[in-house]
Amino acid sequence: MSEDYDLVIRARSAVTPEGERPAAVAVRDGRIAAVAEYAAPLRARSDVELDGAEVLLPGLVDSHVHVNEPGRTDWEGFASATRAAAAGGVTTIVDMPLNSIPPTTTAAGLAAKRSAAEGQVSVDVGFWGGAVPENTAPGGVAELKKLHDQGVYGFKSFLSPSGVDEFGHLTAAEFRSAAEAIGTFGGLLIVHAEDPGVLDAAPDAAGRDYASFLASRPDEAEHDAIALVIETARATGTRSHILHLSSATALPMIRRAKDDGVPITVETCPHYLTIAAEQVPAGATQFKCCPPIRGAANRDALWQALGEGLIDCIVSDHSPSTPDLKDLATGDFGTAWGGVSGLQVGFSAVWTEAQRRGFALGDVVRWMAAAPARIAGTAGKGRIAVGSDADFAVVAPAAESTVDARTLQHKNPLSAYDGALLRGVVRATWLRGTPVDPDAPRGRLLTRG
Structure with missing residues (x-):
């Protein structure tokens, strides 16, 4: 040749x-x-x-990132988030529609988001739209189609309160309406699945004891909400994706639904796979997220489901905030903001645990590159194959490093992985055949298709 x-x-x-x-x-x-x-x-x-100790991977795809700009850019912004992504071997992110102001629930909100990102992204960035009460009501459904036509990759919805007032959650009836509307144009509905009735009936979280927080977000909340997602996808035929699965109790009904051909896919996150509730120290609110990190036996079941292909992919659900919102001074799990900041370290965290459990790099690439690209529809991403974008991560899989939250590229120096010894060091990241240079950002703003 x-x-x-x-x-x-x-x-x-x-x-x-x-x-x-x-x-x-x-x-x-x-x-x-x-x-x-x-x-x-x-x-x-x-x-x-490449050095003999280095392996060439496709650039990873993280389809669940809260960038928060505009509006809450002190939590995270496009410049810092995409620098962190590149440092972690991630060459494509898809930004969640909430925590920014305005949220990406209208065409104007999408325009504001794209304007904020323009010229400052070190990796490629796509956008999710949001399905909220305002645009799932009969008079607002046209806004969903408008967002779809302008290239969002799908629509995020919450079945329980999102934590921010400007992004409301859907009732069961509103969720059904959203699924029916999105199905008419072949869209994808992605779902934060926790049942509000179960959450309301659970004890309130309070104080420094992680067990109190865990009791406030019981397995039943995920189980019942996922049952609604499956039932709705079965009835409407609309492609539906279950976000950040933490509870293994839902796995049997997910298996039955997939066996029946219901169009659903499922993701989980590094923190659910690498941390167990028993390990969370008192007052360590950097570990708080919703749904919560559960016990070690639950973690083992998630790994088994990944190995079997029942869970499709792993994404970060990078959901940072400023340190004051984590209430570090009191360590109160009841009042602290919920979200784990892990975009930069996701690959290394997963690879460390995956290798220990006998999985190969190819498995991690499938979960963290090919599958999220396929599910979200980020064409040309996540594979070293002719015709794909020349996005690469060069990693030293045997090398180890200790996480220091102060040196991460995230805007705020707070991480559940602080002090962890992880295996798999990202030595270089390439975007479309050029090494990523954070001082000269070359990322593109992507649209579906």
């Missing part, structure tokens, strides 16, 4: 859809033009050979 390319990356180990193998990956015009044998005679303007 003597064709000229812009770039060839040669890796003793590359994770491709066909498996992990030596490869020479050729790039032209920002896309992968060839995947050949390691020593193939490919001519390029730049020929890069």
Whole structure:
């Protein structure tokens, strides 16, 4: 093969859809033009050979990130979030529609979001829309179609209060209306599934004891809400995605639904897979998130479901805030903001635990790159294959590092992983065939399709 390319990356180990193998990956015009044998005679303007301890992965895809800009940019912003993504091997994120002001529930909200992001993103960024009471009522449904036509990847809804007043949750009837409307144009409905009635009946969280918070968000809340998601997807045929699954009690009915052909997919998050409730220290509100981190046996069941393909993907649910909102001085789990900040360290956290459980890098790539790209519909992402974008993460899978929250690229130095010794160091990130340079952001704003 003597064709000229812009770039060839040669890796003793590359994770491709066909498996992990030596490869020479050729790039032209920002896309992968060839995947050949390691020593193939490919001519390029730049020929890069990776260290023998490094593995070439496709750039990871994180389809669940709360950037919060505009409106709450002191929590996180596009510049800091995308720098953190790149440092963690993530080359594509899809931004959640809430915690920013305005939320992405109207075409005007989407325009504000895109305007805020323009020119400051180090990786590629897509956007979810939101399904809220205002745009699921008969007079507002046209706004959902408008957002779809303008390229959002789908619509997020809450079945319980979201935590911010400007993004309301849907009743069961409103959720059914949203599913019916979104199904008419082939859209995707993604769901924060906790049942508000179960949450209202549970004891209130208070104080420094994590067990009190865990009791306030029982498994039944997820179980009952997921049952509604499945029932609605079965009745309407609308593609539906269950966000941040934490409770393993829902797995049997998810299995039955998938076996029946109900169009549902499921994600979980690094913190549910790598941390157990028994390990959360008193007052450590950096571990608070909704739904909550549950016990070690539950964590084991989530890993088993991943191995079986019942859970489709792993995404960060990066949901940061300023330290004062975490009530660190009191450590009160009842009043602290809920959200784990983990965008930059997600890969290393998952790989550390996955390797310990006997999984391979190819499994992690499937869960954290190919599957989220497929579910969200970020075309050309998540695979080292001809025609895909030349987005890569160069990792040293055996290297270890200790997380120091103060050195992470996140805007606020607060992380549930602070002090953790993790395996798998990201040494370089490439976007469309060019190394990511946070001082010269080259990310693009993506639209569905």
